[in-house]
Amino acid sequence: MNGLHLIADLYDCRCDVALLTDRERLETLCVQECREAGLTPLGAYFYQFRHDNGENAGVTGTVVLAESHLAIHTWPETGNVTLDVYVCNFSKDNSELARQVFRRVIETLNPMEVVSHSVVRGKIAPRE
Template identity: 75%
Template sequence: MNGLHLIADLYGCRAASPVLIDCEHLETLCVEECRDAGLTPLGAYFYQFRDENGAPAGVTGTVVLAESHLAIHTWPETGDVTLDVYVCNFSRDNGDCARQVYARVIAALNPSERVEHEVTRGRLPVEA
């Protein structure tokens, strides 16, 4: 289960498109970036929230990967987003792929501020 978990809290996102409130656009962005980075999307589920008038509001979604997952949640009223990209490194090191997806999704969201964490998951190999 060794892997890499990249976590970001993104504030003041200034995405050029309505990606923070457009479920289909956000799903396409996330799935294509995973695929372009060399990861293997197995499926995706994205949910469109609506405000009290029925207008599109935030989006929550996940891309299930053969290598693990990407999860994203948007708050368009404040321009905030949370993003998690986790990859397992069981059969190969997927760290560079994860970093590419993570960086490209963040670039598309164009935050004015971000708080990031990188977590190495699993047990480290024992030195002989």
């Protein structure tokens, strides 16, 4: 195994609040950005949380990629989001594609503060 895992905590996102509370809009953004970067979405599952009064609350979701996954979770009450993009680099280097998705989703959410980490996962070892 060999891959790149990009992780971000996004604070005080200044995007349209509906993007943080609308499952369909957030799913469309994430799947579209993965496709436009050249990654291969295999499926997506996004869940809409609701307040006791029935109004939309946060959203949690994943896009399963042939190359690995994107995961996102929103807290619209505070404008905060967590974002993970992980790609496998076993048969080819997908790192730049992951960076593009990561950057574009963050730009769309427009946070006041970003705390991010880049983690190289695994290593390539010869099979015996």
